[in-house]
Amino acid sequence: xxxxxxxxxxxxxxxxxxxxxxxxxxxxHVSAKSWPADGARQRAIDEYAELxxxxxxTPGHHLYTAWNGDRKIGMIWFAERPHGADRVAYLYDIxxxxxxxxxxxxxxxxxxxxxxxxxxxLKAVRLxxxxxxxxxxxxxxxxxYIETNVVMxxxxx
Numbered sequence: 001x002x003x004x005x006x007x008x009x010x011x012x013x014x015x016x017x018x019x020x021x022x023x024x025x026x027x028x029h030v031s032a033k034s035w036p037a038d039g040a041r042q043r044a045i046d047e048y049a050e051l052x053x054x055x056x057x058t059p060g061h062h063l064y065t066a067w068n069g070d071r072k073i074g075m076i077w078f079a080e081r082p083h084g085a086d087r088v089a090y091l092y093d094i095x096x097x098x099x100x101x102x103x104x105x106x107x108x109x110x111x112x113x114x115x116x117x118x119x120x121x122l123k124a125v126r127l128x129x130x131x132x133x134x135x136x137x138x139x140x141x142x143x144x145y146i147e148t149n150v151v152m153x154x155x156x157x
């Protein structure tokens with residue numbers, strides 16, 4: 001398995017990430033049929049602005065650039081959130097560069113993130129994944145994540 005090092009994302013890296021992530025997030029919602037195409041991009045921009053008003057300096061949010069040696073392989077973002085009496089990590093985004101997918105970098109990236117979560121004293125990792133993202137769902141199951149609730153929908157048009 002690949003060795004992954006997580007470095008805090010720089011402001012310059014964040015600018016590139018933000019530009020690409022907003023578009024990908026909007027497209028994922030449209031593809032999953034959870035948002036209509038009309039207005040999806042603006043809705044994604046608004047959600048990112050609410051979640052990360054100070055970009056990489058937003059308190060309680062941890063954004064990392066992932067490296068294998070001197071090669072950038074992707075990124076990961078989690079935030080500290082209350083959950084009952086505990087504090088947990090909520091995974092907002094993970095991405096492996098397209099040309100490196102299928103080489104177990106995602107697994108290594110998740111394990112590196114889990115190390116950071118433990119180091120921060122957090123008790124668990126929670127996440128949400130689009131139902132149509134079978135690759136991510138398979139990865140999470142392989143790593144021991146379980147489904148705690150499922151949202152289903154049916155369009156009637």
